[in-house]
Amino acid sequence: MTQGRTHSLKRAALALAAALGMSMGHAWAASCSVSFPSTLNLGVYDTINALQPAPWTFTVTCTRTVGGGQSESVTLRSFFSTGSGSYANRTLVGSPVADTLNYNLFADAAYTLVRGDGSAGTFVGGPVVLTLTPTNPTQQATGQVFVRVPGGQNVAPGTYTTTAPVVISITF
Secondary structure (H helix, E strand, O other), X not given: OOOOOEEOOOOOEEEEEEEEEOOOOOOOOXXXXXXXXXXXXXXXXXXXXXXXXXXXXXXXXXEOOOOOOXXXXXXXXXXXXXXXXXXXXXXXXXXXXXXXXXXXXXXXXXXXXXXXXXXHHOEOEEEEEEEEOOOXXXXXXXXXXXXXXXXXXXXXXXXXXXXXXXXXXEEO
16 A cells, blocks of 8 residues: 655745736826735645645725826736746745745636736736726725646655745736
8 A cells, every 4th residue: 555645834835026017098097006915825735636725816906096077997917927937837945855846826726827927828817997986986806816736746845935936917
């Protein structure tokens, strides 16, 4: 009888960072911010089965900045950097043993749309259009991220973390 090894990943985590960019065709611009967990704890990985923790949500909040009765329309798009590794295989590095654990970020629960910047077939979120009005000056849009660590990676027990944060860029 063969048993699969279970490794406690006490701090298997992804570091995340955000950037906001503006590309609007008129003189005014809404004020937007993004919120998300700065670190994601992925939990325990066993070397046989894939690890698929619950999805996490990021939220973009935009507030109207024009005066009077004018409305403001904001188009949002989300882009994700590779972080450690590539879009094909983002990586976590172990400590104390420097094993590499592959993972990826997806836009769907079927794990088919890799979140990225549009290159190499990756998924760009959006467009999502928010119409900010005098009676509804602040609105939010949310996006989900699904994480998957494929099974079959025989790595040593330890803590696995990213060596570079995944940067989430929101353009509006």
